[in-house]
Amino acid sequence: MQNIRKGDEVVVLAGRDRTRRGTVLDLVGTDRVLVEGINVVKKHARGNPMAGTQGGIVDKTLPIHISNVALYNPETGKGDRVGVKVVDGAKVRIFRSNGSVVGAKA
Secondary structure, X not given: OOOOOOOOEEEEOOOOOOOOEEEEEEEEOOOEEEEOOOOEEEEEEOOEOOXXXXXXXXXXXOXXXXXXXXEEEOOOOEEXXXXXXXXXXXXXXXXXXXXXXXXXXX
């Protein structure tokens, strides 16, 4: 079971965007995540008149390593580690700090 999934809200732990929050847009491979608004770089794109694309400088979101993000715990307001527990015969993700279920509506 993956600790961090698409759609989760995460906090960046290391790098230029440390302490910023964002939503996971996609998992890239097994160990990288694309986070909305995090690790955005300027990319020089060449135009292609045959394809109808315009050149210029575009913003591009690059993936960051999964070890540099932590799941955001709304109860504590901080990033938190994630564990797995069996509840009613199904595996669920829990926050390590307080044991509450990830994504449960309070």
